[in-house]
Amino acid sequence: MNRVYNFSAGPSMLPLEVLKKAQDEMCEYPNSGMSVMEMSHRSKDYDDIIKGCEKLVRELMHVPDNYKVLFLQGGGSSQFTMIPMNLATKNKKIDIVITGQWAKKAAQEAKRYITVNEIASSADKTFSYIPKLDKSTFSKDADYFYICLNNTIYGTKFNQLPETGDIPLVADISSMIMSEELDVSKFGLLFAGAQKNLGPAGVTLVIVREDLVGNAMDITPTMFNYQIHVDNDSLYNTPPTYGIYVMKLVLEWIKEQGGVAAVQKNNEKKAEILYNFLDNSKLFKGTVVPEDRSLMNVPFVTGNEELDAKFVAEAKKAGFVNLKGHRSVGGMRASIYNAMPVEGVEKLVEFMKKFEAENL
Numbered sequence: 400m401n402r403v404y405n406f407s408a409g410p411s412m413l414p415l416e417v418l419k420k421a422q423d424e425m426c427e428y429p430n431s432g433m434s435v436m437e438m439s440h441r442s443k444d445y446d447d448i449i450k451g452c453e454k455l456v457r458e459l460m461h462v463p464d465n466y467k468v469l470f471l472q473g474g475g476s477s478q479f480t481m482i483p484m485n486l487a488t489k490n491k492k493i494d495i496v497i498t499g500q501w502a503k504k505a506a507q508e509a510k511r512y513i514t515v516n517e518i519a520s521s522a523d524k525t526f527s528y529i530p531k532l533d534k535s536t537f538s539k540d541a542d543y544f545y546i547c548l549n550n551t552i553y554g555t556k557f558n559q560l561p562e563t564g565d566i567p568l569v570a571d572i573s574s575m576i577m578s579e580e581l582d583v584s585k586f587g588l589l590f591a592g593a594q595k596n597l598g599p600a601g602v603t604l605v606i607v608r609e610d611l612v613g614n615a616m617d618i619t620p621t622m623f624n625y626q627i628h629v630d631n632d633s634l635y636n637t638p639p640t641y642g643i644y645v646m647k648l649v650l651e652w653i654k655e656q657g658g659v660a661a662v663q664k665n666n667e668k669k670a671e672i673l674y675n676f677l678d679n680s681k682l683f684k685g686t687v688v689p690e691d692r693s694l695m696n697v698p699f700v701t702g703n704e705e706l707d708a709k710f711v712a713e714a715k716k717a718g719f720v721n722l723k724g725h726r727s728v729g730g731m732r733a734s735i736y737n738a739m740p741v742e743g744v745e746k747l748v749e750f751m752k753k754f755e756a757e758n759l
């Protein structure tokens with residue numbers, strides 16, 4: 400086996416222990432005589448898996464009892480439609496902060512149905528910072544306030560949440576879920592596609608305060624109605640069964656690491672190693688203002704496109720893959736999600752030092 404250090408923004412690295420456990424149980428899930436992939440989603444064995452997965456989400460994120468945990472399909476992107484259809488039904492109006500492509504897409508979809516009030520944007524500087532928010536500009540009658548908490552493409556993160564008072568705060572946490580502790584009670588709804596920090600693509604985790612469910616617009620397709628999925632414990636139709644199973648293995652792994660707090664410590668260590676190097680390098684530099692830096696996605700450049708391309712190619716040869724930045728930013732991006740070991744970041748920095756010495 401020759402596994403590389405995979406810095407992909409998503410789908411991304413999974414812990415080797417998880418892959419091995421899945422491999423062990425691939426052909427026969429213990430005492431069931433079949434693979435999880437072959438199981439009825441209504442079977443007792445599968446019920447234990449999906450209930451067990453929900454229990455771990457609740458435990459690891461300290462989800463309060465008045466929140467529902469849903470396992471859906473359609474990716475993070477379907478939530479851009481589901482959220483307004485279900486939550487923006489009173490005044491049909493929301494506030495949003497435009498911090499990059501994912502927030503922009505969320506705004507675009509919401510605009511089909513409701514009024515979208517763009518409070519602030521960091522488009523003027525290629526989304527390299529989180530805009531300072533002025534509370535007096537927030538709508539008093541918004542149905543919710545929407546943010547993308549960690550901006551996967553640009554490497555920014557809200558290190559301070561907007562103070563929205565009684566207006567529910569809704570956050571896309573696709574690329575930072577369970578990477579650090581988060582107070583769920585501060586939010587009306589949280590969602591994440593699994594493929595960055597929780598497992599394989601195909602599952603979308605939604606955590607929603609129960610009083611916000613049950614008022615969907617009449618036009619809402621059944622499959623887009625949270626109430627349907629709440630009433631049926633995410634088993635209205637066939638859920639992404641294997642994805643939920645692997646997610647459960649990932650959550651067990653997080654628990655073994657010591658929970659989200661322990662994983663956070665590790666993530667802070669990795670980010671510090673990389674940012675420290677970038678701050679002192681004569682060749683590479685980070686693209687984000689220091690106070691808004693992400694723990695998970697670290698974009699950087701040399702300032703010379705040819706040299707960037709050379710770096711990405713040589714890094715790949717050395718076993719550090721998927722370091723090419725998003726096409727809208729250029730340069731490089733290292734995504735250092737939960738499953739990336741500290742050693743992977745240390746070795747990357749060693750490699751960058753060597754590249755710097757050879758190319759400066």
Ligand SMILES: *Cc1c(COP(=O)(O)O)cnc(C)c1O
Nearest residue numbers: 474475476501551571573574592
């Ligand atoms: C990847 C990503 C998405 C899109 O997720 P899909 O599952 O591909 O629809 C949305 N928001 C953020 C922040 C992401 O990183």
